[in-house]
Amino acid sequence: MLSDSRRAYWAQNVPTMTETQQKKLDEILTEAQSIPWTKKAEQTLILLKKVTAALTN
Numbered sequence: 001m002l003s004d005s006r007r008a009y010w011a012q013n014v015p016t017m018t019e020t021q022q023k024k025l026d027e028i029l030t031e032a033q034s035i036p037w038t039k040k041a042e043q044t045l046i047l048l049k050k051v052t053a054a055l056t057n
Contacts, residue, residue, distance in 0.1 A: 014022065032038055 014025070017025065
């Protein structure tokens with residue numbers, strides 16, 4: 001669900017995080033996956049991205 005720029009930001013910054021920070025981030029992301037609406041939101045964002053791409057091409 002991340003944009004390319006956000007993905008790049010995290011790819012660059014996660015290695016600089018302490019082990020404690022990385023564990024906390026992992027806990028947050030794991031908990032977020034278990035939220036029922038997360039999958040539906042992800043599907044909606046993928047669909048919106050496809051529609052936007054189709055409309056702008």
